[in-house]
Amino acid sequence: GESVGLHLPTLSVQEGDNSIINCAYSNSASDYFIWYKQESGKGPQFIIDIRSNMDKRQGQRVTVLLNKTVKHLSLQIAATQPGDSAVYFCAETVYNQGGKLIFGQGTELSVKP
């Protein structure tokens, strides 16, 4: 079936380093992708999104890259800080399927001071 998955379940980085979290998706019809950050005991928090007509989008300290050819999505976090420690989920959706999000399993990012 259709799925969104993550290559790395855990990622440990040193404070100040850059982090890259990867995600693979299988539904070529997906046209909107979102990265969420979830801290323990809290709901997912929107980080950045990208539509299928783009291959790169930048935010504050974060960049999302979309490679539709290989159905791959990545989140880059620059100068990672301890406050970035959380579980990160990618999610995909298809416009004509009501906007429901399909989430991957998540990657836990741990930032060492």
Add this chain to the structure above:
Amino acid sequence: DTGVSQDPRHKITKRGQNVTFRCDPISEHNRLYWYRQTLGQGPEFLTYFQNEAQLEKSRLLSDRFSAERPKGSFSTLEIQRTEQGDSAMYLCATERAMNTEAFFGQGTRLTVV
């Protein structure tokens, strides 16, 4: 605080009891989604509303589950005859329009004992 409010934050119930959760969306958001999340997994779609109309229900939503959104504002999710397998975090998300930023509430953590 995203502006999406869920109540209660935690609920412990005995197997077989009924429970009801509430979600108050951001006021101008006419689309409202319910998701369920178990430990270590990404959220899974349950159902969604556009205004007061329930437009889609997942196969995960058994006949023991019912959701309403009277008047297109707050929404309730009821689980009848709870089972231990219903233990999860129940998340509500709202968005202004399809494929725009979805804001999640803090969730209701249900434990069925």
